[in-house]
Amino acid sequence: TDVNYDTWKDNLSELYFRTKNYDAALKLAEEVFAVRKEMYKENDPMLLASYGRLSEIYEAKGDIEKAYTYLKKDMDARVSKIQSDFSIMNQNEKEQYLSTFRYRFDEFNFFAFQHAATIPAIAQDVMNYQLANKSMLLYSVSAARTTFANNSDKALKQLYQTWLEKKQFINKLETLSEEELNNNNYNINTLQEETENIEKELFLKTGNNLNTSNTISWNTIKSKLQPGEAVIEFITIPDYDDTCANYNKYAAVLLKYNTAPEFIILCREDSLLYYMQKKTNEKDQQYISRIYGYAEFEEDALMYSGQNIYKLIWQPLESKLNDIKKIFVTQSGLLHKINFSAIPVSPVKCLADNYQIIHIASSKIIADGVSNVTLNAKDTIVLFGGIDYNATDEKLFAVSKKITTDLTTISPVEFSSVDTTAVRGGSWKYLPGTLQEINTIASAMKENKITVLSYTGENASEDIFKNKASTYDVLHIATHGFFVNDLPSTVVKNKSASTDYTLYNSGILLAGGNRSWQGETIKNNLQDGILTAAEVNNMDLSNCKLVVLSACETGLGTIQNDEGVFGLQRAFKLAGAENIIMSLWQVSDKETALFMQTLYKNWSSGISLQEAFIKTQNTLRIQYGPYYWAAFVLVE
Structure with a gap:
């Protein structure tokens, strides 16, 4: 048969469909389908196009059952195609690939919206496709990273570390000016290409063991x-x-x-x-x-x-x-x-x-079984709070030199003339309540024989954070959070072609961050104190059972319906964190501190994180309105 002849028939069928001559459209569509069924494999795009065409014609003719049958065939073939193609793609390719398929999931849901009353069983398919599609990217990327991080092959593990380091290096370069890049002969796009090739290699080497998109019904x-x-x-x-x-x-x-x-x-x-x-x-x-x-x-x-x-x-x-x-x-x-x-x-x-x-x-x-995360004596909690957002280069440099030595005993910094009415967010003022918050948590946890490391003042730097975060069980960050539609150009000066900028719009402030925000250049090759979601995304937090973002609006980001919120929450999930507690709106210091102290006290009593969180909400509900007790959500 002549493929062009079939395409011509298919086009004519569409023309009949658009002019509402459904019988003529159906006759041609069925002829084309009969030929394609013989010629093509199950999930070939040509066959998928025929399923789609037949489905819309039957729906227009009022034969909803038949329309549903063909639509389901189309969806099943697409889901299996996504799953077979996904395993060898890097993150960027996956995002682009999914965006070409997403509309079909939406169309199926719209079909269900119109016809669920006549076909109640369609709810089962909607649920299955939601399981295949919702957070698919997040799920497959974090599953892959866990496989890389815990791989028994030492060379592969090393390759994974190299990949993360290169990605972090690119994040750093994106904060430099054009002139600084040229002076050092850095080409961001070339580096980006290198990291994508390493990522591809990782996926190819672990392909068979990567159950990143396994079908669950x-x-x-x-x-x-x-x-x-x-x-x-x-x-x-x-x-x-x-x-x-x-x-x-x-x-x-x-x-x-x-x-x-x-x-x-x-x-x-x-x-x-x-x-x-x-x-x-x-x-x-x-x-x-x-x-x-x-x-x-x-x-x-x-x-x-x-x-x-x-x-x-x-x-x-x-x-x-x-x-x-x-x-x-x-x-x-x-x-x-x-x-x-x-x-x-x-x-x-x-x-x-x-x-x-x-x-x-x-x-x-x-x-997978909902995690029953408990806090026990062998866990270590790392606390960041009471941060000096104006820390000088000298102070930050001294801190970075100490990274090799252990920093377990760092004294809190005293600040004069601070604004005590501080709300987390807005202009980056010192937050005295965060120091009190982490000190109270630290003393309560020490009573329960749980190891605590506290980083305050200039010691709560981005260099320290990136160096320490990946090794501990609980990460608690009490600071300013931000979500902006566009970061100041002082923060991201150079954007590489394939970076996902939805992850640059949110982040948290660490030591010295105020100065970078206002356009000062941080010297000595130090981090700038503004930790964006894009940077978190390139860390390995697979050991971390809980990340607490005790900052304002850390739950916000760019909403993409089925992939969730592209912001800090997503970045910490991609980096491997098991649970995240974050805030949906700005909360004042006193109540935040009370919430967090109560939470850790409950959790260290031996109950699960989930139970401790609900118990904390219930305790605060007795005394406060939703503005205080409902600001935080736990996402597993």
Whole structure:
């Protein structure tokens, strides 16, 4: 058969489809499909195109069952293609490759949105494709890194270290000016190419052992759920219906320990945004009190939006949760900005009163067994706080020279004339509360015979952080955090072609960071004190069971619906950290310190991190409103 003749037929079929002559379109599409089925392998793009064409024609003709059959064939073939191709790609290639497929997952979800009522079983496929697609990049990259870091082949391990070092070196070069680069003969793009080739080599050498995208079905997840447990997969669905304005919709797939998945339609994104949008001149505390407050009477409806947020994203699920006590939640889109435990159900109760809610990056985590992380005597906690953001070059240089010697006993620095009303974020003032916070944690942990290292003043430098972070079990960073749409050009002066800039928009401040932020050049080849998510991404934190980001807005970043938030949270996950505690909004020193002290005290009593976190929230809830107790989320 002539391939061109088939393509011509296929084009004509599309023309008939667009002019709503569905019978003629179907006749040609079926002829083309019959030929392609003989000519091509199961997941060849030509065959996938035929599945897609047949599906849309049958849907237009009103034969939803047949449309579903072909759409499912298309999706299954794509998922298996992604999984076979993924294992040898580096991170950049994976990102580009996935972006060419993502729209099909969205289209399938839109199909489910329209037809779940007539085909309830479609919820099972939605769940399976969510498992294949949600956080796929994050999951495959972190799984690969764990394999590299723990490999028995010494040469491969060394190659992995070289790769990380080269990536860190590129991060450093990106802070230099054009002139400085030229004077030293550095070409960022050439170096970038070298690191990508090393990454490719790593993937090729471990290809067979790399189970980075293993298929997990909803059945596997269900088998791991205990009585009283459920998973809710929230989904953002772009609109593919020409008749409507182009807005996203939200839906959820609910999987309980004793039933198959159910597809539940929630709301339009613009309705949710209406209540979640921060008003002009609305202070943080007013804003949080409004979205997590519940208006009992009509006249209070302007003061509180919590009852409306509840109606939109939780009420449609409520009737199905009668026997459920513990819920694993994976977020999407705008929902990343919500602490579900704090959503109010009445003027005096919130979801935390009815359920134990656990935020997870992907439901795959349940298949691996949710970590039961405890704190024990052999663990070491590293604390960074009371940081001198204006530390001089001389001080930073002296600190970097000490790196080879151990720095366990470093005295806290006394600062005069500090601003005690400090909120973490904004202009980078000294935060006295962070010193108090880490000192209190340190003394409480020492009583429990747990080793603690504290870095304060100029000693809390980026050089120290990068040198020490990878070897310890718990990393606690109490400092300023930032999320900006664009970093000052003083911070990133040179951007290489293939760097992911969504990871440059967020970070934390370490010693001397103020000076770099204002455009001063840090001498002696020292780090600049601004630790971006891009730099964290290039560290190896696979030994780390918990990272605590006790800074403002460390949970924020650029939201990409199914991959999650591209910011610090993602970077620490990519670097291998098992659990992350971070903040969704700015919180003042006193309450942050109280939250953290209570958390460590609870955790060191022998209970799991998850239990300790929930217990801490419940303790603070007695005394404080959501602005204080709901600022932090634990993501596993």
